[in-house]
Amino acid sequence: MSEQTMKAIRLNAPNDFEYCDVPIPEINSHEVLARVETVAICGTDPHIFAGEFPGFWPKSFPLIPGHEWAGTIVKVGDVARSLGWREGERVCGISHVGCGYCSMCMQGRYTLCLNYGHEEKGHRQYGHYSQGAYAQYIAASVKSIARIPDGMSFDVAACMDPFSIALHAVMRSDLEPGDSVLVNGTGAQGLMSIMIVRAMGAGKVLASGSGFRLQVAERLGATPIDYKAGDVVERVKALTEGMGVKRVIECSGTPEGVRQACEAVAKGGTISMVSLPSKDVDIPIRRLVLDEIDLKGNRANPNTLEPAIAMVQENNIDLARLITHSFPLSKFAEAFDIFVHRKDNSLKVVVKPND
Numbered sequence: 046m047s048e049q050t051m052k053a054i055r056l057n058a059p060n061d062f063e064y065c066d067v068p069i070p071e072i073n074s075h076e077v078l079a080r081v082e083t084v085a086i087c088g089t090d091p092h093i094f095a096g097e098f099p100g101f102w103p104k105s106f107p108l109i110p111g112h113e114w115a116g117t118i119v120k121v122g123d124v125a126r127s128l129g130w131r132e133g134e135r136v137c138g139i140s141h142v143g144c145g146y147c148s149m150c151m152q153g154r155y156t157l158c159l160n161y162g163h164e165e166k167g168h169r170q171y172g173h174y175s176q177g178a179y180a181q182y183i184a185a186s187v188k189s190i191a192r193i194p195d196g197m198s199f200d201v202a203a204c205m206d207p208f209s210i211a212l213h214a215v216m217r218s219d220l221e222p223g224d225s226v227l228v229n230g231t232g233a234q235g236l237m238s239i240m241i242v243r244a245m246g247a248g249k250v251l252a253s254g255s256g257f258r259l260q261v262a263e264r265l266g267a268t269p270i271d272y273k274a275g276d277v278v279e280r281v282k283a284l285t286e287g288m289g290v291k292r293v294i295e296c297s298g299t300p301e302g303v304r305q306a307c308e309a310v311a312k313g314g315t316i317s318m319v320s321l322p323s324k325d326v327d328i329p330i331r332r333l334v335l336d337e338i339d340l341k342g343n344r345a346n347p348n349t350l351e352p353a354i355a356m357v358q359e360n361n362i363d364l365a366r367l368i369t370h371s372f373p374l375s376k377f378a379e380a381f382d383i384f385v386h387r388k389d390n391s392l393k394v395v396v397k398p399n400d
């Protein structure tokens with residue numbers, strides 16, 4: 046590697062990526078340059094790689110994707126330095142950076158920034174339309190990073206972005222101690238949601254899924270419901286004395302899963318969406334109205350990164366068990382294939398740009 050370039054995965058067009066040399070990014074005053082030690086493949090990445098969000102994620106090609114990262118600060122901008130950031134600190138990052146000035150940002154709801162997509166106004170979304178972390182280095186705003194404890198591995202820290210997304214959705218579900226919960230879908234977000242609701246004192250936790258992932262859900266303490274083996278709603282009712290669950294964390298993203306969420310929730314309960322269905326789905330709106338069901342949409346992880354890190358660290362949550370595969374960045378194509386096709390019981394697949 047010369048001084049000015051680094052290795053990265055560059056998406057040149059839909060379904061066309063390459064491992065190549067690109068310039069090491071410059072930083073501005075409120076950013077740090079971090080050496081990326083681990084970046085985890087996200088469930089959104091295959092959709093970005095396939096070009097399913099034309100003109101949005103990314104706005105234009107090429108893009109360096111990747112946004113679930115952890116690493117070491119190697120360079121610090123002036124404002125970042127005045128705020129206390131230093132070379133050598135271990136950090137992890139999230140994708141969203143709000144402009145900091147609009148009314149949504151001022152309310153702390155920066156994932157809903159009114160200047161979304163305007164880099165010239167200070168907004169970023171790394172790995173979506175702004176340059177991301179499938180690279181040896183990332184230029185990251187201090188608004189998007191948090192320090193990690195000495196005892197936390199970079200691999201686990203790279204999972205704090207998705208974990209903090211699940212935490213936001215669970216908090217928005219208004220979960221109270223003892224509440225019954227259905228986690229609908231047992232991918233990484235569903236499994237992390239199970240870890241979170243248990244740490245937050247949920248009562249009975251049910252999980253709907255299938256195969257290996259449902260087995261993991263059971264090992265994490267959820268009562269498994271195999272959606273391929275029977276009617277999920279009936280099963281939920283049978284396990285809750287006919288009442289349904291107080292809180293549903295919807296992680297499936299399928300039309301059927303959303304419908305089940307609307308029917309499995311108890312009167313006065315809440316459905317909190319982690320999933321983003323690929324298109325609009327029919328929901329039983331009359332049931333939601335008459336039974337006062339709250340349906341909450343959620344966008345990423347506003348202000349939940351630091352609480353998520355503390356929750357994992359102080360509750361001995363074993364996120365490492367969700368990390369099934371690790372590859373150097375040079376083998377990204379293989380890592381991506383295993384992740385996308387769920388080969389070899391893959392869950393979280395991590396990539397190491399500097400190995």
Ligand SMILES: [Zn+2]
Nearest residue numbers: 087088113207
């Ligand atoms: Zn992600």
Ligand SMILES: [Zn+2]
Nearest residue numbers: 144147150158
């Ligand atoms: Zn804003």
